[in-house]
Each structure stands twice: as structure tokens, then as C-alpha cells.
Amino acid sequence: MNAAPQQAPSATDRFAEAWAALLHGRVGDHGGTLTPGTKRRLVARTTALLHRARNEDPFDPALAEEVGALLVHAHYTDPGMLARVVELVQEPPLAEGRGPELAGAFAVGWAVTLREQTLHEQESIRLAADTARQGAERALNASEARFRALFESAAIGIGIGDLEGRILEVNPSLVELFGARTEDLEGRRVDDLVHPEDTPGVWEAYAELISGERNRFQVDKPYYRADGEVVWTNLTVSLIRDEDGKPQYQVAMLEDITDRYRLQERLRYQATHDALTGLPNRAAFFERLEALFEDPAPGARLGLCYIDLDGFKVINDSLGHEAGDQLLTAVAGRLAGALAPTGHLLARLGGDEFVVLLEHCRGEQQAVSVAKTVLDALSRPMAVGDNQLSVGASVGVLERTVATTTPMAAVRAADLTLYRAKEEGRGRWTVFDPGRNALSVSRYAVSVRMPTAMDRGEFFVDYQPLCALSDGSLVAVEALLRWRHPQFGVLGPDEFVATAEETGVIMPLGRWVLEQACGQAASWVRRFGAAAPQVNVNVAGRQTRAPGLVTDVARILSGTGLDPHRLQLEITESAVVGRDDESLKTLHDLVGMGVSLAIDDFGTGWSNLSYLRDLPVSGLKIAGSFIGDLNDPDRDEALGWRIVGGVVSLAHTLGLTVTAEEVETEAHAQRLRAMGCDWAQGWHYGRPVRPGEISRRIAESGLTR
Amino acid sequence: MSRPKWVPAGTDLDKPNAARVYDYYLGGSHNFAVDRAMARKAIELWPELPDIMRANRAFLRRAVQYMAEQGVSRFLDIGSGIPTFGAVHEIAREVTPDARVVYVDRDPVAVAHSRLLLKDDPLSEVVEADMRDVEGLLAEPAVADLLAPGEPIAVLLVAVLHFITDEEDPEGIVRRLHSAVPPGSMLALSHAGLEGRPDQAGPHQDLYARTPTPLTMRNRERITALFNGFELVEPGVVYFSEWHPENPAAVEAHPERMVGMVGVGRRS
Numbered sequence: 001m002n003a004a005p006q007q008a009p010s011a012t013d014r015f016a017e018a019w020a021a022l023l024h025g026r027v028g029d030h031g032g033t034l035t036p037g038t039k040r041r042l043v044a045r046t047t048a049l050l051h052r053a054r055n056e057d058p059f060d061p062a063l064a065e066e067v068g069a070l071l072v073h074a075h076y077t078d079p080g081m082l083a084r085v086v087e088l089v090q091e092p093p094l095a096e097g098r099g100p101e102l103a104g105a106f107a108v109g110w111a112v113t114l115r116e117q118t119l120h121e122q123e124s125i126r127l128a129a130d131t132a133r134q135g136a137e138r139a140l141n142a143s144e145a146r147f148r149a150l151f152e153s154a155a156i157g158i159g160i161g162d163l164e165g166r167i168l169e170v171n172p173s174l175v176e177l178f179g180a181r182t183e184d185l186e187g188r189r190v191d192d193l194v195h196p197e198d199t200p201g202v203w204e205a206y207a208e209l210i211s212g213e214r215n216r217f218q219v220d221k222p223y224y225r226a227d228g229e230v231v232w233t234n235l236t237v238s239l240i241r242d243e244d245g246k247p248q249y250q251v252a253m254l255e256d257i258t259d260r261y262r263l264q265e266r267l268r269y270q271a272t273h274d275a276l277t278g279l280p281n282r283a284a285f286f287e288r289l290e291a292l293f294e295d296p297a298p299g300a301r302l303g304l305c306y307i308d309l310d311g312f313k314v315i316n317d318s319l320g321h322e323a324g325d326q327l328l329t330a331v332a333g334r335l336a337g338a339l340a341p342t343g344h345l346l347a348r349l350g351g352d353e354f355v356v357l358l359e360h361c362r363g364e365q366q367a368v369s370v371a372k373t374v375l376d377a378l379s380r381p382m383a384v385g386d387n388q389l390s391v392g393a394s395v396g397v398l399e400r401t402v403a404t405t406t407p408m409a410a411v412r413a414a415d416l417t418l419y420r421a422k423e424e425g426r427g428r429w430t431v432f433d434p435g436r437n438a439l440s441v442s443r444y445a446v447s448v449r450m451p452t453a454m455d456r457g458e459f460f461v462d463y464q465p466l467c468a469l470s471d472g473s474l475v476a477v478e479a480l481l482r483w484r485h486p487q488f489g490v491l492g493p494d495e496f497v498a499t500a501e502e503t504g505v506i507m508p509l510g511r512w513v514l515e516q517a518c519g520q521a522a523s524w525v526r527r528f529g530a531a532a533p534q535v536n537v538n539v540a541g542r543q544t545r546a547p548g549l550v551t552d553v554a555r556i557l558s559g560t561g562l563d564p565h566r567l568q569l570e571i572t573e574s575a576v577v578g579r580d581d582e583s584l585k586t587l588h589d590l591v592g593m594g595v596s597l598a599i600d601d602f603g604t605g606w607s608n609l610s611y612l613r614d615l616p617v618s619g620l621k622i623a624g625s626f627i628g629d630l631n632d633p634d635r636d637e638a639l640g641w642r643i644v645g646g647v648v649s650l651a652h653t654l655g656l657t658v659t660a661e662e663v664e665t666e667a668h669a670q671r672l673r674a675m676g677c678d679w680a681q682g683w684h685y686g687r688p689v690r691p692g693e694i695s696r697r698i699a700e701s702g703l704t705r
Numbered sequence: 706m707s708r709p710k711w712v713p714a715g716t717d718l719d720k721p722n723a724a725r726v727y728d729y730y731l732g733g734s735h736n737f738a739v740d741r742a743m744a745r746k747a748i749e750l751w752p753e754l755p756d757i758m759r760a761n762r763a764f765l766r767r768a769v770q771y772m773a774e775q776g777v778s779r780f781l782d783i784g785s786g787i788p789t790f791g792a793v794h795e796i797a798r799e800v801t802p803d804a805r806v807v808y809v810d811r812d813p814v815a816v817a818h819s820r821l822l823l824k825d826d827p828l829s830e831v832v833e834a835d836m837r838d839v840e841g842l843l844a845e846p847a848v849a850d851l852l853a854p855g856e857p858i859a860v861l862l863v864a865v866l867h868f869i870t871d872e873e874d875p876e877g878i879v880r881r882l883h884s885a886v887p888p889g890s891m892l893a894l895s896h897a898g899l900e901g902r903p904d905q906a907g908p909h910q911d912l913y914a915r916t917p918t919p920l921t922m923r924n925r926e927r928i929t930a931l932f933n934g935f936e937l938v939e940p941g942v943v944y945f946s947e948w949h950p951e952n953p954a955a956v957e958a959h960p961e962r963m964v965g966m967v968g969v970g971r972r973s
């Protein structure tokens with residue numbers, strides 16, 4: 001066997017293999033970051049160089065150095081790699097003593113190149129960082145320059161402030177808007193800039209903004225200029241936050257809207273003021289009145305004094321229009337002067353009619369005292385031209401809880417009361433009286449139209465919930481008759497039922513209501529079963545006294561298919577007290593059919609309580625005025641509650657269900673509940689509504705049950 | 706992002722930065738003391754990190770090569786970082802000498818560095834953009850130009866989507882990119898996986914949570930779902946070394962220990 005010729009190539013091959021394996025190995029090959037081609041070329045080149053370094057004479061260390069450099073350039077920079085190479089290049093067979101030198105040369109090449117490369121990379125990343133920073137600064141400068149230009153030349157006023165509320169910087173437009181100098185504004189506190197006409201809530205919004213709870217708000221705001229003039233602005237304030245969302249600055253932008261504002265004020269003034277007297281006009285009065293009904297507080301009251309001059313027409317006719325106008329102006333001045341301390345709204349409705357609106361009335365006494373003030377103010381003669389004229393007035397006073405009336409009804413009632421004052425003799429005030437008022441309504445318009453109103457379908461029925469005080473559940477609804485009168489708008493029963501009774505229209509009307517209510521109740525039963533409410537229907541005294549009520553009810557019940565137990569008739573104390581046997585028989589017959597009875601408006605008559613025992617009634621409803629009076633500061637509240645408590649316990653000893661009417665607050669509901677009162681009715685539990693609304697409530701309660 | 710376009714991101718050199726930390730893992734010196742401190746800390750907790758990064762870089766290399774061999778000559782590399790060596794254009798041009806590459810990164814330093822490196826290369830562009838504002842990214846002139854209707858594109862989202870938090874909607878971003886490229890385009894993606902080293906995932910994410918680029922590792926299902934609308938090429942979503950290994954020995958015994966999951970898909 002000739003081994004020697006093969007041994008040399010085999011040793012070289014072995015070294016080459018080991019070298020290639022090292023460059024391909026896990027430590028060296030970087031997990032394959034080099035392409036196979038690149039790696040093949042690197043292996044070939046370094047193998048060749050090392051071969052020469054190991055074998056060629058004379059030994060040339062530069063060859064090994066080059067290998068070190070090549071490896072670093074190919075990113076073989078792992079120190080573990082260096083150790084392995086140093087080991088491998090010294091493997092025999094190798095020219096005597098060449099090993100350490102060879103390894104050293106490689107290490108020099110590797111280290112020098114690595115150092116250079118490191119320095120180079122450090123330099124290049126620094127350069128990149130500087131470039132990036134300069135770029136950022138340049139962009140920042142550019143953006144700042146852009147912002148500056150915008151700030152300086154903007155047509156709207158811009159101010160920047162810190163979060164302590166100090167103004168830091170203002171632009172020329174803002175300076176001009178304030179008619180001030182820059183130094184007058186910069187450094188000032190934002191909250192110095194209050195104005196008495198600031199929109200309510202604007203400073204709260206500002207505080208929220210400064211504290212970071214709000215990012216922006218916009219409002220029309222007046223400011224005082226340096227010369228004392230007022231400038232109106234559309235103001236937008238924004239909060240500026242940093243990248244982390246922390247508030248940094250506030251920016252205010254102000255647009256001068258003074259001209260627009262003045263014009264708008266002027267227009268508004270003209271629309272709402274009487275040109276002759278300068279007083280608020282009819283439109284302004286109705287706007288304020290209607291606002292009271294928008295969202296009234298429970299128990300809120302209002303008062304109206306309708307004023308009409310006595311004998312104005314005579315003066316106008318004898319002295320002429322001009323004198324008449326002068327007199328009206330003088331009257332307006334007198335009244336305005338006298339009423340100014342009270343703060344109530346005085347308006348001219350037209351002609352010689354004026355009105356005072358008491359928006360937060362404390363009771364009838366207050367309204368009456370305003371009426372007296374009015375009459376007082378006009379008691380002394382007034383200078384008109386060369387004449388001293390005496391002019392009296394009549395005042396109609398209406399005072400009610402907001403909840404029990406409507407704007408139109410209140411105005412109508414006050415107007416009719418005024419006529420009564422005039423009729424009763426001039427120069428006096430008269431207070432609204434519901435009974436008299438109903439009479440007046442009948443006199444003016446009601447009775448004539450009522451018979452045909454039924455045919456024309458002007459009546460309709462609303463329903464008001466009666467709820468169990470224990471859990472608030474809907475137990476019954478009261479059918480409430482409404483008349484959509486073509487002139488007066490929607491009228492409630494207290495405005496026409498008395499007339500209907502007088503004229504007898506109540507008979508067909510009463511039947512119609514019963515039909516409607518029973519039909520509706522039956523349809524609820526069909527739809528909701530046991531969840532359907534009982535229906536309460538008012539029956540007037542005249543109905544209970546007339547023959548035929550029992551047969552009417554029986555016919556209607558069978559016609560509509562309503563279970564008699566679901567019908568309750570509400571009768572008034574006066575309808576039954578001291579009545580003859582005939583009407584008592586009617587009541588007993590009704591109860592015999594399964595219909596139940598309740599006394600309505602209990603307590604208004606303060607009649608003999610003993611009759612309750614003899615009547616076949618199963619419930620009573622405490623008159624709303626009792627509960628309403630609990631709000632009246634002039635009445636003793638504790639006493640009021642004692643009376644209510646007394647009624648409840650009396651009723652319970654008689655086995656009657658007690659309903660409280662006009663319950664408007666949860667506080668009252670709680671108190672009534674504590675007293676053991678059974679049911680409640682009133683705004684707190686729901687206003688009278690269309691039947692569909694009741695259906696929705698039943699359906700909803702079915703869901704939650 | 707409320708910062709207006711004309712106010713650039715700060716170049717905050719006091720904080721470690723993903724691109725430069727990554728460079729350190731790879732053995733480069735394009736980094737500062739803060740970056741190294743952070744990287745050393747991470748390596749101390751998880752000594753395999755440098756290997757993982759190399760495996761990632763190796764995948765990038767194989768994927769680019771594969772896509773170039775498939776005939777793609779236009780590359781959009783989003784989250785390109787500091788292309789230390791083996792940059793996309795170099796790899797691609799071994800196959801296709803006229804390959805065009807647009808590098809995109811949101812880090813101004815990485816971008817500045819790339820520009821220094823590539824200033825003489827007419828076929829490469831560097832764009833500073835943030836992929837979270839994907840519309841803004843697509844509207845960049847160089848990107849829009851690259852995407853102008855025509856041949857398929859290769860989109861690279863290598864080791865970058867895990868810097869997008871769930872709230873920033875990585876799926877949505879990829880969906881938008883999908884709709885911006887013509888059929889036949891390819892997506893190569895790598896992403897830190899949750900399952901490979903459940904013991905390390907928590908602490909590692911905690912470490913990044915304190916940097917400007919927090920890290921969200923995701924499971925295989927989420928990562929696979931990122932390819933919605935793309936047809937995955939064989940072998941699907943796998944660990945680094947399992948994807949088109951150059952020889953059987955290149956797949957280590959426990960590929961999952963490198964945690965990164967990768968895949969390449971083609972838009973049908």
C-alpha cells in the first residue's frame with residue numbers, strides 16, 4: 001500500500017473540511033444569514049488563503065491576517081468563533097513552530113478589522129442619529145415658523161394661556177379686539193375677564209377644561225375692551241395636551257361678533273317688546289309662561305294678574321289717540337316702577353290690557369298682594385299733556401300649581417276672572433274661582449257648541465295611571481274626558497263638566513265616556529290578561545240621580561265584554577251625601593252587578609264622615625288639594641300630614657282602599673306609603689296619556705315582572 | 706396618532722430602541738449605551754436571544770431569495786431597521802440584479818442610517834413612516850410609486866408586527882396592505898410566538914413594555930390568521946428553521962425554542 005502520496009492530500013482535505021464545517025457551524029454561520037453562494041465563496045477563498053499560510057515558505061502572516069479580516073467583514077464577529085479558529089489553524093500537520101505565529105496573525109487581522117468595523121459602525125450610527133435629530137429640528141423649526149405666521153396674521157384673536165390661568169401670549173388680532181396693548185394682556189389672569197352677561201356655566205366649563213376634564217368648549221362671550229366698551233365674541237377654548245395626554249396649555253380663539261350680536265339683540269327686542277311702552281309684549285309673555293310648563297318642579301306654582309284699565313275707551317275717545325297713548329305709556333311707567341322691586345314680569349298684551357306673571361309663586365296671598373300693588377300704583381292721577389287723569393283698573397288674579405293647568409287654560413281663567421272683577425264693580429281685584437269660572441266658560445262658548453261637539457268627535461279620553469304605593473305597579477287607570485275645542489284648545493273636565501251637567505249634555509256624554517273606557521279596558525284584558533288595569537270612570541251627580549244608569553252600565557259591560565269587577569265608578573261626595581233612597585238604590589244595584597264604587601275628591605266637602613259607613617263604596621280618593629297643600633309653606637305641613645294620616649286610618653277601619661291624588665314627589669310617595677295609603681295617582685306616577693301609552697306601560701311591566 | 710404630519714417624531718436617544726437593540730443582538734455596533742444595557746439585560750434573562758435574532762435574519766434572507774426566485778422584483782420592507790448586512794436589496798439582486806426595494810421604518814435614526822448606506826443606490830428608497838398609519842404609509846410617494854399598478858410586490862413584515870399592539874389592530878393593517886397590492890404579490894412575515902417558550906414570554910414582554918416599542922407575542926392561530934387573503938406556501942406557518950431549510954441538518958432538534966413563527970403567502 002502506498003500510503004505516503006495519499007497522506008498529504010488527505011491532511012489538507014481534512015483541514016479544509018474542518019474549516020468549512022466551522023464556517024457552516026452554529027456559532028459561525030449566524031443561523032444561515034449568508035446566502036449559500038456567498039458562503040461558498042467565503043469558504044473557498046479563506047481555505048485557499050489558509051492553505052498557503054500553513055504550507056508556503058516563507059511563512060507570510062499577512063495571509064492569515066486577511067482571513068481574519070474576511071471573517072469579520074462577513075460578520076463572523078462572535079468571540080467564540082475566534083477561539084475555535086485559533087485552535088483549528090494550529091492543527092498539525094504544520095511547518096515547525098508556525099502554529100502560534102499563524103494563530104497570532106489571524107487574531108491580529110480579526111481584531112484590527114473588528115475594531116475598525118466597530119468604530120465605523122459607531123460613527124455611522126452617530127451620524128445617523130445627528131442627521132435624524134437635525135431633520136427633526138428643521139421640521140420643528142419649519143412647523144414653528146408656519147405656526148408663527150398663522151398666529152401673527154390670523155384674522156381671529158388667539159391667546160395662549162398656561163394651566164394656572166395666566167395669559168402667556170396673544171396675537172395682534174386679539175390685541176386689537178381688546179383695544180389694548182400686548183403688555184396689558186400678557187400676564188393677566190383669564191378669570192379677570194369676567195363679564196356680568198357671561199353665559200351661565202361658562203366659568204364652570206373653563207374650570208373643567210383647565211383641570212383636563214374637558215377638551216374644548218365654545219360659547220358666545222362678552223368682554224370689556226380697554227376703553228370700557230363691550231365686545232361680543234364667539235369664543236372657543238381648547239386644551240392642548242402633550243404626547244402622553246397631559247394637559248399643557250389652553251388656547252383661546254375669539255371672533256368678534258359684536259355687530260351680529262347687536263343686530264340679533266335688536267331684533268329680539270323688537271320681537272318681544274311693545275313699541276309704545278317698551279314693556280315686554282304678548283309674545284314675550286307667552287314665551288315666559290310656556291317656559292314654566294316645560295319642566296316644572298313638583299309643586300311649582302304660578303300666579304297671573306290680568307289688568308285692564310277702567311274707562312280707557314272714554315279717555316281715548318274724548319281726548320284722542322295721542323292722549324290715550326301717552327296715558328298708556330304713563331301707566332306702563334307707573335306699573336313698572338311699582339313692580340320692579342318684586343322682579344315679576346310685567347307685559348302689555350295689547351290695548352289697555354297688561355299682565356303680571358309670578359313665575360315662582362308662593363301662594364295666593366302673594367298674587368293678591370301684587371294685584372293690590374297694581375291698584376295702588378294707579379290710584380294717584382297721571383299727567384297726560386296738560387291734564388291730570390285718574391284712571392282705575394280691574395285685576396283678575398289666578399294662582400295655581402303649574403301641574404294642574406296649562407298655559408292656555410291659565411290665561412283663559414285669568415281673563416275670565418278679570419271680567420268677573422269688572423262685572424262686580426270696577427277698581428277691584430278678584431281671585432279665580434273654579435266654580436265661577438266654569439260658569440263663565442259656559443257663558444262664553446261652551447254650552448252652545450257642546451251638543452254638536454260629540455257628533456264632530458271633539459271629545460276624547462285620556463288615561464292616568466293609579467299605582468300601588470307598595471311596589472309602584474300599575475293597578476288602575478282613571479278615564480279623563482277631554483274636549484278638543486276649536487277655539488280654546490284642549491279643555492279638561494273642570495272646564496266644561498259643570499256646564500254639561502247644567503245643560504244635560506252630561507247624560508249622552510257620560511254614556512259615551514263609559515263606552516269608550518269599558519271598550520278600552522276590555523281590549524287591555526284581551527291583550528294583557530290579568531296584567532290589565534282596572535278602569536275608573538267619573539260619574540256626575542246628575543247621572544246617579546237619573547234613572548237608567550244601571551241599565552246603561554249593564555248594556556255597556558255586556559256590549560264590550562268587560563268583567564264588571566274591572567270597572568270602578570268614581571262619584572263625588574256631593575253626589576251621594578244626603579241624597580234620597582233612589583240614588584242609593586242605584587249605587588247598590590251597580591255594586592250588585594259587580595261594579596265597585598269610590599268616593600272622588602274626598603275631603604273637599606268636609607262633610608259628615610258617618611255616611612261612608614252606609615254607602616256601598618270600596619274606595620276613596622283623597623282630594624289632590626290635600627297633597628298639594630303639603631307644598632304650601634303658608635300651611636302647617638305637619639297638620640296636613642296628620643289629616644291625611646287620619647283619613648287613611650279611618651278608611652282602613654271601614655275596609656276601604658285609599659288612593660292619594662296629585663302625588664308629585666317621591667318624598668310624598670314615601671310618606672304616604674309609610675302611612676299605609678294603598679294607591680297613588682299624580683305626576684310622580686304618570687300624567688294622563690293616550691291609551692297607547694298605557695298599553696306600552698303594561699307591556700313593559702309585564703317584561704320586568 | 707394625533708401628531709400632525711409636519712411635526713416629526715422625536716429622536717429620543719435616552720431610550721432603548723428596537724432597531725438598535727436588534728442590531729446589538731446580531732453582533733453589530735450600530736447602537737448606544739442604553740440599547741446595549743437593555744439588550745444585555747434581555748440576554749441575561751434569555752441567553753438564546755442572539756441566536757433567535759440570527760434565525761430571524763436567516764429567515765428573512767431565505768424568504769427574500771425564495772420570493773425573488775418566484776419572479777418578484779419589487780420589495781416593500783416594512784420595519785426594515787438597520788440593514789447591517791445581508792440587506793434585502795443585496796439578497797434579492799443575487800437573483801434579480803435590478804430588484805427595487807423600498808425600506809420603511811418609523812425610527813428616524815434607522816431611517817437616517819439606511820439613507821446613508823443607500824444614498825448611491827438608485828433602485829432603493831428609504832421612507833420614514835409608521836405602519837400604524839397605514840394609509841399615510843401607502844400615500845408616501847416612494848411607496849405609492851412602488852405599488853403603482855403592475856407586477857406583483859413582495860411585502861416584508863419581518864419581526865415588526867409584534868410591535869403592533871392588539872388595539873392598534875395588526876390584522877387590519879395587514880388587510881389594508883393586502884388590498885393595496887396586485888394579485889400574485891407575496892407576503893413574508895415573522896412574528897414572536899407565544900408557545901415556544903412559555904416561560905420566557907412573560908418576562909421578555911415585561912422588559913419591552915418599558916420601551917417606546919412594547920412587544921406583543923402572539924400564538925400560532927393569531928399569526929396564521931394574519932395571512933387571511935393570502936395562500937400560504939408550503940410548509941405554512943412554522944418555526945424559523947423549519948421554513949425552507951437549505952439542508953436537513955439546518956433544522957435543529959427543537960425548532961420551537963427559537964420561538965419565532967414565520968410564513969410566506971401569495972395573494973390570489
Ligand SMILES: C[S@@+](CC[C@H](N)C(=O)[O-])C[C@H]1O[C@@H](n2cnc3c(N)ncnc32)[C@H](O)[C@@H]1O
Pocket residue numbers: 723724727761762765783784785786787809810811812815834835836837862863864865868869918
Ligand atoms: C426587530 S426590527 C426588525 C428589522 C428587520 N425587519 C429584520 O427582521 O431584520 C423591528 C423594526 O420595526 C420598526 N418598527 C416598529 N414599529 C413600527 C411601526 N409601527 N411602523 C414602522 N416600523 C416599525 C422598528 O423601528 C425596528 O426598526
